[in-house]
Amino acid sequence: MNVNDKTYRERVFEIVRGIPAGKVMTYGQIAIILGEGYTARTVGYVMHGAEDGVPWQRVINSQGKCSTDKLTLPHSLQQGMLESEGVIFSAAGKCDLGVYQWHPAGFEPESDDQTTLFG
DNA sequence: AACTTGACGAGGG
């Protein structure tokens, strides 16, 4: 399995393309969904080579922060793109995953207690 | 084949 294999990379991109604007997913979350020997690191490795119009900005780390701060990309470019989609970041550059994290159909968390929302 | 890096994650101080 090689990150350059189209099938390998496509599985990651397929999920990322499914993230709607204003929502985010974490590297580790994507790795868990793919299962097959993927880890947060490999997903990140695949993501840094995203080119197919994949909304890479919607993939952040498990802390709710952008991992692109000190890298090739200008500081807060990713955060700025997400803010344009409505994601609110704290002064420390962190967003609330409990609010913005996207869960693909079939991989939703256990929490179904929305019945208590409005009594 | 060995060693280092890297858009990561969890745990501890």
Place this chain on the structure above:
DNA sequence: CCCCTCGCCAAGT
């Protein structure tokens, strides 16, 4: 909240 350590998998030298 910041910093460090260790585990993880693939790529580049």
